[in-house]
Amino acid sequence: MDEPKTMTRADLAEAVYEQVGLSRNESSALVEAVLDEMTDELARGNSVKISSFASFDIREKQERIGRNPKTGVEVPISPRKVIVFRASQVLKDRVNKGA
């Protein structure tokens, strides 16, 4: 299978530059600021809900006993927080229509 193309921060900054009319530097700083606000909110343990895109919720995982699949040695997996990503219906529809 062909490797799909990959969009990065630079592509997002370029789109902001073209569509909003800020300088390239400021466009790239604002893209970073969007991600920083989302990261900070998630790090505080709160969910982030972007309508028509997706929601990012926090789930607390309990400690459990895992096993190294290679050696069979049991190791405790400490309690931790994980992000649960839920795509909105709009995003799911667009991904399927290729729109």
Add this chain to the structure above:
Amino acid sequence: MTKSELIQRLADRNPHLYLRDVEKIVETVFEEMTKALARGERVELRGFGAFSIKHRQARTGRNPRTGAKVQVNAKRLPFFKTGKALRERLNGSAA
């Protein structure tokens, strides 16, 4: 935090920008990501995470209530993998 709260916080931190420009920035970021995923591309935002598309084959499902067979078409699903720096921030280590 909702999208409108995100816009408000960015506006508060960037008082030199018009609110409508901050709205446009936030809309553009998520619209570009959506368009990339709709084209079947990955979106990789190092430190934050990576969005990709998973393909699900067509299958025969069953209505759990009636037991009737129903054809489920092949579909594409957006998927997100949390980035390393974000994962570490969630769990308290500095990153």
